[in-house]
Amino acid sequence: MSPEISSHQAAPSETKAAANRYGSNAGQPLTRRDGLLKVTGRATYAADNHPEGLVFAVTAVSRIARGRVRAMNIDAAKAHPGVIDVLTPANRPPLSHDPDEKMPPFGFRVEVLQDDGVRYANQPIALVIAETLEAATEGAVLLDPQYDVEPARVDRATGLRFDPPGVGVGGDPSTAYGDLDAGFSQAAVTLEGEYETPPQYHNAMEPHAVVAEWDGDRVTLDMPNQALAMSCASYAAFFGIPVENVTIRSPFLGGGFGSKAIINGPQILAILAARMLKRPVKLVLTRAQMYGPVGHRGQTWQKLRLGMDSDGQLTALHHRSMSATSAFEDFLEPAANASLPLYASPAILVEHEGLRLDTGTPGPMRAPGEASGSAALEVAIDEAAEACGMDPLAFRLKNYAETEPGTGKPFSSKALRTCYAQGAARFGWSRRPLSPGQMRDENGLLVGWGMGTAVFHCPHFPAEARATLRADGTALVETGAADMGQGAWTALAQIAAEALGLDADQVEFHAGLSTLPDAGVAGGSAHTASAGLALHQAGGDAIARLTDLAVNDPQSPLFGAGNIGVIARRGRLYRRDDEARHESYAQILARSGQSEIIGTAKSARDPAVASDHALYSHGAVFAEVKIDPDLGQIRTTRLVGAFAAGRVINPRLVQSQYFGGMIWGLSFALHEEAVTDKRTGRIMNADLAEYRVPVNADIPPLEAILVDEEDAIVNPIGVKGVGEIGITGTVGAIANAVWHATGKRIRKFPIRIEDML
Ligand code: MOS
Secondary structure, three states, X not given: OOHHHHOOOOOOHHHHHHHHHOOOOOOOOOOOOOHHHHHOOOOOXXXXXXXXXXXXXXXXXXXXXXXXXXXXXXXXXXXXXXXXXXXXXXXXXXXXXXXXXXXXXXXXXXXXXXXXXXXXXXXXXXXXXXOOHHHHHHHHHHOOOXXXXXXXXXXXXXXXXXXXXXXXXXXXXXXXXXXXXXXXXXXXXXXXEEEEEOOEXXXXXXXXXXXEEEEOOEEEEEOOOOOXXXXXXXXXXXXXXXXHHEEEEOOOOOXXXXXXXXXXXXXXXXXXXXXXXXXXEEEEOOOHHHOOOOOOEOOEEEEEEXXXXXXXXXXXXXXXXXXXXXXXXXXXXXXXXXXXXXXXXXXXXXXXXXXXXXXXXXXXXXXXXXXXXXXXXXXXXXXXXXXXXOOHHHHHHHOEOOOOOOOOOOEOOOOHHHHXXXXXXXXXXXXXXXXXXXXXXXXXXXXXXXXXXXXXXXXXXXXXXXXXXXXOOOEEEEOOOOOOOOOHHHXXXXXXHHHHOOOHHXXXXXXXXXXXXXXXXXXXXXXXXXXXXXXXXXXXXXHHHHXXXXXXXXXXXXXXXXXXXEEEEOXXXXXXXXXXXXXXXXXXXHHHOOOEEEEEEEEOOOHHHHHHOEOEEEEEEEEEEEEOOOOOOEEXXXXXXXXXXXXXXXXXXXXXXXXXXXXXXXXXXXXXXXXXXXXXXXXXXXXXXXXXXXOHHHOOOEXXXXXXXOOOOOOOOOEOOOOOHHHXXXXXHHHHHXXXXXXXXXXXXXXXXXXXX
């Protein structure tokens, strides 16, 4: 992080009011509970585990993208000193679940050596197990596979088109509202554009890894995991054992971004090898092996058509995405759905087409759908504003959706107008010339300003939690939450502390373990709301039980106060009608003879909330770019975001999430692309050196304004999602700034130097 970023880490003034309103725990910019462990190297990640008798597995992966493995030199690999065994389709032990069948709810078909077929480059084709990592690596090289090669399908010309049964995870492939033809016939101005987004790969700092150890028919897995309970159920099905026989330990994740919420083939193979050999097995994917079997953001080709009347009011909006998937799976970026929630058009049609390529299966990757879809939509909106001769912000306000377009549902909360206003004011948007190519800096660089709207929906996962008040007045709080680096340990502990009337440092917080209550999925930007609600309710349950003890005890100053008549604050219960009468948790427990009180909760979203309301986080992002008129070099020099996502539990962590999203948006706009060699179907830049991601020098000073927003509807704690929204407005904002600097409208991401020349 650049010094400019850290200078923005202090709680911005906008959040101070919120902090005060919510008391001593939630709302405060506490530092990360796990920070000290991480900076001192004491946080153990999956691959840091070395159980007694550990052996090492390495996957051999395919160098072709389509065909079959004709032969491998298994004898040579096995003859190498230290190599214990080689798993291939010929000797791979059976699995209890057919890997060519999907596993509900999120399970994809996986490649686990079920046959000799090759369906994409980097597909596992064998697993070599050895006494050392070096021997396993060398054994994999010695396999020297021979292939029957078929031509790889790598683009729209060679891929197989299909009408998808669904998009994303259980989404509808098309949605229509109103009369599109009538809308376009009323339009005074019509705009059409075609937009492309490339394949992108998650590239979490910590690669996918597992250490698997069996004890009879029970298995313990050390692995970074975003969805512990769901993964246990999936592994139990694959290995034919009861779900309670699977334990996943995932205290820390070095990033996940969606890729660690899905079960993948390589880990299954390692677990299988551990069972077969009756020894613990460690598998860590190499960086290159991350490009294939563990998901990515699928490529899209999107067509947008917008109709506007003479006032710039949308009359029709049509968004069609062709989204790429693998030859054998169905996951498609729900990109066109990005056009559903934002702009008030009387007629909207969004639809998707699938394209099968010989690639690894794509999957959810930070803001799946919205990131790619809003990249196209926000550029199209900028073009529409230009076509109408309007300022892009004025155009967006003209088409502001007061209720959810199409459904007419009210938003549970929507402070987007405030986001526009505060972001624009901070950025200085009102000084922006309407036409492009008008601004130069003191060094003669072209300067452009652009904006985009950010939006992300608010899913909610069922979750469970347990809160134990202890004799000394402190608490133990437990839920199987996953911290990918977003700060879940910290924010969730703050929510629990508030519910318990304690300071956060009086709360011991346990997470990242599947034997704890199920915290749902750390995904969909929904973890704080989902696991947080369970913690809030478990804490409330513990306090209710404690209150019962006190108000029914004639020796308590709270005797007779009744269950609703007390307040829990700073480790004491107070009579609501007379705060001079109070007693500490420890005193109540001591007199009761109980050593602890346990509160539990199972929480879920009230179905009526989603059926009656539209649930989204919102934001606005403003970008400045400077472009060298001779060299075409593009630098983003300022990024200002303003976001409204309900209640802010920890402004430091929330701001960090917004920064991360904005940086990824910049990366999407200007850097990231997995480049496929069309002759072979192999990814040519499958590493972190040539797969371009931004470095410190690429990131300008960032500002993320936390816009006040109260949401009494979305869930009882008023929290919406902050993890993924930052990427959504930023891509378009930067592309639109590039146009504003140069007059060049680039519709294919990433935008490159050569596009400027
Ligand atoms: Mo996110 S793609 O839901 O981890």
